[in-house]
Amino acid sequence: MTASNGLFALIVAVAAGFFASNVQRLVGYLRLGRLDDSRWDNVPRRLYNLATIGIFQRKIFRDGIAGPMHAAIFWGFCVLTVGTSEFIVRGIVPTFTLAHYLPQWAYRFYQNSQDLWGALVIGAVAFALWRRLTHRVKRLQGAETHANDPLLILSWIGLLMVTMFLAESFEMVAFPQHASPYYRPLSYALANVLSFVPQDWAAFFRSLNWWSHGLLVLGFLNYLPYSKHLHVVASLPNVYLSNTSGPGQAGVMKYMDLEAETEQFGAKDVEHLSWKSLLDGFACTECGRCTAVCPANTTGKLLSPRKIIVNVRERLEQRALELQTAGSGRETAEGRPLLDGFISEQELWACTTCRACVQECPVSIDQLSVILEMRRNLVLGESRFPEEVMPAFESMEQRGSPWAFDPGERGKWADGLDIPTMAELAERGETADILYFVGCMGSFDDRAKKTTVAFAKIMKAAGVNFAILGREEKCNGDPARRMGNEYLYQMLARENVDTLAKYHVRTIVTACPHCMHQLGNEYPQFGGHYDVIHHSTFIAHLLAQGRVPLREELHAAVSTFTYHDSCYLGRYNQIYDAPRETLKRALPVVHLVEMPRSGDRGLCCGAGGGRMWMEESEGKRINAERAEEALATGAQAVAVACPFCMTMMRDSISSRDESVPVYDIAEVVAERLG
Amino acid sequence: MKLAVCIKRVPDMEGRFKIASSGTGIDEAGLKFDMSDFDGYAAEVAIQITEKLGAGEVTVISLGPDVVQETLRKALSMGAHRAVQLKHDAPVSDGLAIATALAAELKDGGYDLILCGRMAVDTQNRSTGAFVAELLGLPVITAISQLNVDGGVVKARRELEGAYELIECPLPAVVTIDEGIARARYPSLKGIMAAKKKPLEVKPAQVGAVTYQLEKMELPADRAAGRIIGEGKDAVPELVRLLKEEAKVL
Numbered sequence: 001m002t003a004s005n006g007l008f009a010l011i012v013a014v015a016a017g018f019f020a021s022n023v024q025r026l027v028g029y030l031r032l033g034r035l036d037d038s039r040w041d042n043v044p045r046r047l048y049n050l051a052t053i054g055i056f057q058r059k060i061f062r063d064g065i066a067g068p069m070h071a072a073i074f075w076g077f078c079v080l081t082v083g084t085s086e087f088i089v090r091g092i093v094p095t096f097t098l099a100h101y102l103p104q105w106a107y108r109f110y111q112n113s114q115d116l117w118g119a120l121v122i123g124a125v126a127f128a129l130w131r132r133l134t135h136r137v138k139r140l141q142g143a144e145t146h147a148n149d150p151l152l153i154l155s156w157i158g159l160l161m162v163t164m165f166l167a168e169s170f171e172m173v174a175f176p177q178h179a180s181p182y183y184r185p186l187s188y189a190l191a192n193v194l195s196f197v198p199q200d201w202a203a204f205f206r207s208l209n210w211w212s213h214g215l216l217v218l219g220f221l222n223y224l225p226y227s228k229h230l231h232v233v234a235s236l237p238n239v240y241l242s243n244t245s246g247p248g249q250a251g252v253m254k255y256m257d258l259e260a261e262t263e264q265f266g267a268k269d270v271e272h273l274s275w276k277s278l279l280d281g282f283a284c285t286e287c288g289r290c291t292a293v294c295p296a297n298t299t300g301k302l303l304s305p306r307k308i309i310v311n312v313r314e315r316l317e318q319r320a321l322e323l324q325t326a327g328s329g330r331e332t333a334e335g336r337p338l339l340d341g342f343i344s345e346q347e348l349w350a351c352t353t354c355r356a357c358v359q360e361c362p363v364s365i366d367q368l369s370v371i372l373e374m375r376r377n378l379v380l381g382e383s384r385f386p387e388e389v390m391p392a393f394e395s396m397e398q399r400g401s402p403w404a405f406d407p408g409e410r411g412k413w414a415d416g417l418d419i420p421t422m423a424e425l426a427e428r429g430e431t432a433d434i435l436y437f438v439g440c441m442g443s444f445d446d447r448a449k450k451t452t453v454a455f456a457k458i459m460k461a462a463g464v465n466f467a468i469l470g471r472e473e474k475c476n477g478d479p480a481r482r483m484g485n486e487y488l489y490q491m492l493a494r495e496n497v498d499t500l501a502k503y504h505v506r507t508i509v510t511a512c513p514h515c516m517h518q519l520g521n522e523y524p525q526f527g528g529h530y531d532v533i534h535h536s537t538f539i540a541h542l543l544a545q546g547r548v549p550l551r552e553e554l555h556a557a558v559s560t561f562t563y564h565d566s567c568y569l570g571r572y573n574q575i576y577d578a579p580r581e582t583l584k585r586a587l588p589v590v591h592l593v594e595m596p597r598s599g600d601r602g603l604c605c606g607a608g609g610g611r612m613w614m615e616e617s618e619g620k621r622i623n624a625e626r627a628e629e630a631l632a633t634g635a636q637a638v639a640v641a642c643p644f645c646m647t648m649m650r651d652s653i654s655s656r657d658e659s660v661p662v663y664d665i666a667e668v669v670a671e672r673l674g
Numbered sequence: 675m676k677l678a679v680c681i682k683r684v685p686d687m688e689g690r691f692k693i694a695s696s697g698t699g700i701d702e703a704g705l706k707f708d709m710s711d712f713d714g715y716a717a718e719v720a721i722q723i724t725e726k727l728g729a730g731e732v733t734v735i736s737l738g739p740d741v742v743q744e745t746l747r748k749a750l751s752m753g754a755h756r757a758v759q760l761k762h763d764a765p766v767s768d769g770l771a772i773a774t775a776l777a778a779e780l781k782d783g784g785y786d787l788i789l790c791g792r793m794a795v796d797t798q799n800r801s802t803g804a805f806v807a808e809l810l811g812l813p814v815i816t817a818i819s820q821l822n823v824d825g826g827v828v829k830a831r832r833e834l835e836g837a838y839e840l841i842e843c844p845l846p847a848v849v850t851i852d853e854g855i856a857r858a859r860y861p862s863l864k865g866i867m868a869a870k871k872k873p874l875e876v877k878p879a880q881v882g883a884v885t886y887q888l889e890k891m892e893l894p895a896d897r898a899a900g901r902i903i904g905e906g907k908d909a910v911p912e913l914v915r916l917l918k919e920e921a922k923v924l
Contacts, residue, residue, distance in 0.1 A: 390857070399689075406689055408704060
């Protein structure tokens with residue numbers, strides 16, 4: 001071992017030690033968060049997510065330009081890490097080489113891979129820099145971003161590659177006996193270009209680049225903890241630990257123990273968030289894909305899901321110092337808490353909980369859970385919410401519906417349709433195979449009642465043995481839960497679970513995706529386990545079985561339809577095809593045109609997350625944005641599969657083009673009943 | 675400062691009412707109950723006064739069977755400090771009889787300000803608050819829309835048709851609260867949890883002698899559906915005939 005090896009060993013030890021202490025510091029920060037033990041189960045699913053979303057960059061590729069660019073850098077990083085490891089060990093123990101441990105073909109493959117991926121990374125980095133410097137890519141802008149950090153990082157990676165190539169090439173110039181085109185062909189080619197350099201100079205340049213490369217690697221490693229590029233370290237663990245793509249149902253809000261001995265319900269500051277939400281802050285690299293698809297942000301509202309996550313990390317780094325120095329006599333000045341200090345009430349209430357941000361995040365960050373935990377604190381802890389929401393809360397509590405309708409009239413839509421209630425059947429000692437959970441809109445809203453009746457008629461025509469709850473049905477509680485009112489939500493959920501238990505209900509159909517998501521995915525938290533089928537799936541199924549007698553109709557009044565995806569049906573329950581399938585089966589002659597944003601990229605109607613009950617005065621109305629998109633397809637009619645979407649789409653479309661009707665898919669089918 | 679708020683538990687006015695078989699009250703089956711709106715404003719006003727002072731105590735009082743405890747708990751969860759149920763199981767409709775029971779409880783409580791709703795939203799008698807003041811020998815300002823308590827004096831504003839009055843009187847006093855003064859807050863979960871530990875006393879109500887009886891309660895007759903008798907000028911003679919003969923307004 002030479003003095004130079006010794007010096008390098010020392011530098012590696014210091015760099016590794018410094019990095020380790022920083023990792024330990026950041027892990028310590030995570031420990032400030034609340035316990036969350038739902039992150040260790042279902043290893044196969046987590047490994048699958050890690051492989052597809054992490055290693056194979058599934059979500060990164062949703063952007064056709066940045067996707068391949070990032071994948072080149074990421075895969076290059078993975079491949080080159082092997083070379084970097086060998087490089088560091090050799091720097092300390094010069095005799096070490098992987099060639100001793102690998103068969104020749106494998107060693108050659110490995111050497112080739114270093115060269116090829118090095119070149120790809122240079123290309124990708126150059127493209128990324130060019131893109132950042134010459135195109136103001138909209139999603140990369142924003143006051144919360146650290147705009148110079150990516151330029152520094154990209155240049156740094158570029159330099160790492162350049163020094164790697166130069167060190168290799170000058171080595172070949174200085175020691176021609178090491179040169180071979182079969183191992184490092186690109187370095188070999190470069191060495192040929194550089195062959196005019198005298199050998200002793202080449203040896204010097206080799207050393208210069210070797211040391212530069214070594215120091216850049218170790219510096220890079222230690223810069224990460226201070227940069228948004230911490231995602232290099234944090235994102236793969238984050239993907240593994242995330243629940244946003246399973247295991248478990250997507251978008252299920254966490255159960256909250258209301259009897260817990262705590263003064264703090266929900267999150268006012270970072271220590272009230274789950275440690276996983278804090279890790280989200282470390283995993284975020286500010287790519288802005290979330291904010292670019294946020295219906296609130298893109299219609300001019302203050303809310304930006306990226307800012308929420310960036311704020312979590314900023315406040316965490318500040319708060320951790322406060323908490324660590326508390327009582328030590330060297331207290332750090334108290335900053336303002338996450339709520340109000342970093343994130344305003346206005347931002348939190350703008351969220352429609354459409355889940356587009358979560359769907360889009362390439363590293364499985366859960367922006368929604370931060371927003372929703374903070375809403376819980378606002379309502380449960382501080383009773384702060386937009387005042388127009390109060391009547392909805394009071395009505396849900398008093399009348400079991402967010403609208404002030406008489407609960408006794410819940411089943412009135414069924415008058416004269418010969419549809420029994422569960423109570424009536426029970427009195428006669430009978431029961432029904434299927435419960436139709438109608439929901440509040442379907443029961444009380446004049447427009448939605450038409451959907452309700454249409455669906456009921458389809459089921460009757462198909463000979464389905466079903467019943468309703470009538471006045472015993474209550475709001476599923478979704479608006480309350482999404483608006484942070486967990487107390488009210490649990491009250492409603494428990495009452496519904498008790499009612500359903502009374503009639504031994506197993507199978508439920510509903511035309512409301514919010515009812516479906518609650519009953520099917522969130523009621524298990526209260527012991528309610530049911531098969532819940534959305535009417536789109538159910539009707540598609542009945543049609544496929546030929547159980548619905550349809551009239552022959554070759555000349556439909558409407559020849560082109562566009563279908564608007566409901567968030568709670570789509571991104572929450574992955575039902576994208578059934579409603580389209582239903583339309584196609586009901587109207588074989590009809591042409592279905594898609595909006596630019598459809599399927600899992602569908603734009604929210606603006607009503608979710610309790611937004612239905614709030615004013616929307618900030619920016620453009622979300623339903624206006626969506627209506628314009630729907631009308632731009634040239635479709636003659638718009639189909640929906642959610643009563644909330646129906647209201648929002650109908651309001652905004654009818655004020656723009658009265659000739660374009662909005663139908664629920666059930667109405668389209670019922671229209672053709674023979 | 676000691677404040678008392680008299681609150682009444684009333685049915686949800688959005689419900690569909692039926693007359694009970696007794697014929698003198700409503701059938702409570704299926705109805706939801708809550709604090710009368712004006713009493714909610716009164717509780718809010720009282721709580722805000724103690725919050726502003728950073729001191730004081732709000733006592734909420736309600737007369738009725740044990741179910742009124744739920745309504746009292748709601749006031750406690752809003753921020754009132756203690757509650758008293760004047761237990762009385764039979765319904766009472768006579769404002770004076772109720773005021774007598776309330777006054778008996780309030781008399782020795784040492785309250786500086788007693789707040790009532792302007793009226794109960796169900797029976798709308800508008801009498802209890804004023805009766806309580808009279809029985810206690812205290813000044814009363816009714817149906818106020820603004821309130822300011824300062825240095826032993828209460829200043830209040832009353833809305834009139836196209837005008838308003840500003841009235842002041844010394845404490846102790848009784849005020850009855852109109853709308854527009856404050857919205858009853860939505861209790862936070864913190865408040866609900868805290869309310870479970872706050873004192874709720876149950877005392878027998880000393881209801882006064884009943885001075886009148888409710889004889890009979892009836893629902894208004896259903897309004898007949900509208901009729902379209904035709905369109906354009908051809909329909910006019912028939913319309914005139916009906917207005918003369920059926921409606922008898924011409």
